[in-house]
Amino acid sequence: MSWWEHPGARCVEAPPKACCLPIAGRSSGLPSGPAPALPVAGGGDLAMTVAIPGGTVTVGTDAPVFRADGEGPARRVTLRPFRIDVHAVSNRRFAAFVGATGYQTEAERYGWSYVFHSFLAPGVQAPSPEGTPWWRQVQGAYWAAPEGPGSSIADRLDHPATHIAWNDANAFAAWAGGRLPSEAEWEHAAKGGDDAARFPWGATEPDDGNALCNIWQGHFPTQNTLSDGFLGTAPVDAYRPNGHGLFNTCGNVWEWCADPFRIRSISAAAKQRNQAAAAERERVMKGGSYLCHISYCYRYRIAARSGRSPDTSAGHTGFRLAHDP
Template sequence: MAARFRPVSRGVAMIAAAALVALAAGCDRPPQPKPDAIASSCTQGIIGQRIDIPAGITELGAGAIYPEEAPAKKAHVQAFSIDATEVTNRQFRSFVEATGYRTRAERGLVEEEFADLPDALRVPGSSVFIAPKAGERSDITRWWQFVPGANWRHPEGPRSDISGKDDFPVVHIGWEDAKAYADWAGRRLPTEDEWEYAARGGRDGATYEWGEEKPEAGTPRANTWQGVFPYVNEAKDGFKGLAPVACYAANGFGLYDMTGNVWEWTESAYTQPRDAAPVADGPESPSPVVTFKVAKGGSFLCAENYCARYRPAARHPQDAVLGTSHMGFRTVGAPLRPTGDASDG
């Protein structure tokens, strides 16, 4: 695989102009209207809780399917605390109201840093997945569209909003936006090792966070895609798009939505194999460089026939500058208790 770092302008140009082809390695599906019966909250007071994860030795990369997930390795992870849920619209709004922060999608791209992008792709906006209609050719270059005015407040574009969705995960968040929130909260983003260890919930070596049964088997365990992607989402899990956080059972550590719903940012730079050192992609270039960061967890767009990255070992390279309609995050920090015992904070 080529470099892990690259000029921002070239990275964004390739993804935006080609409808985010890089996300084809992930799993994608457009925001869809929810059935009327679906609740706007499932949380029962869980939002804001933080869970202590004990120190331990775990096998990362276990159950690998794709080459970038290998090799499996034993790793010692220090104790830490992690948010029980993905950061929600309500939580992110509190940060914005306290600081006046504006996300990259709200600000747009600076011409000096992104001179090779057309003006239409430097305006404030973000990337939204657009489902192909019946009979249309299934083509990743048509699925993703840069939508001017799309951002965390307007996830499908300026005519959409998040009214009634306070407990949904915030989306259209770039890595720098997630880090800014974490800094404000006195926290940080998890490393890939921390995230995967927490997602396994104590089930070391299992393919899924709950064991070996596929997500489609039995009672829904996560917000993923059921049916033939990208044409038919049967919504057997109750949702055709994003779900409020904590609508499904917690894993063994008491964490919600570590599988599906939204991809989650990590602190770690993306490399393949995972232990390789990041390298520059043209140090002679005058443009700033941005790492590909590791995204984990899959999203509500992941299907058995396309992506299947709803596993702890799965990993995806995401431009740090780029937020989308299926990217979110959660934060980590020091253990809440000196012993580092797992608890529900």
């Protein structure tokens, strides 16, 4: 049995396959044109936020699971006080933004986005990126039609907005008068007041019978037992909040951060990864998603991280805003 097939495994290198998206940016080989223009600030977005105290905090870990992701080593960072959204930005909030500005997301500009294979309507055929057959490039998939033409968010207005690229999240932030959090801010807020926390609720491992966050149950990518009641996203206020009152900082959807993605290592592999990340202008994503599971993509830990190009979107990418006090 390979380590990534063993439910109790702990690893130090990334598995050959994971639920995360392909590294190559969507724009590779495509004339994407300039990034969308930022809307005018002051959109009057109403969001529940909490104050997070400043101070010197720990970011990353000295016990990395995926070294290739740059989870470690742990480092100390001094932060100013800030505020952060209690919830990820919901479909309802994103719809208000689009209604006020007419903004078109990257998925709409490109004409497609990544959809998990189980969500395709019967008979729908869509190509898969090499190495990740569970992802399909679905024409017409975007935030308001998450599974492609014919799908709707009408019954998911309080679920997190998905198919959101970093460029889209940044545009929403400009309109709403906020900003994307830094990786350090995100981790500090996610820990809920415990600088040593592994998860927002502490150290207890979620599993198929103990649903502490919205992750996969069963055998990825073919069987989800739905023991937590959710096949895809959950409402933004599902599960118990952490010590700061934040919901779903781990699981549900990946959340974009402001930082460029880079690995703090002098190894040859890290140098190569950083060069590729710089070429794609990758940005940090945190928190994992409803597709994560300890047996293959143990990235719903607070220290876990990933990076993708700013025009990348999928059915498990979302965001929340930070705010200066």
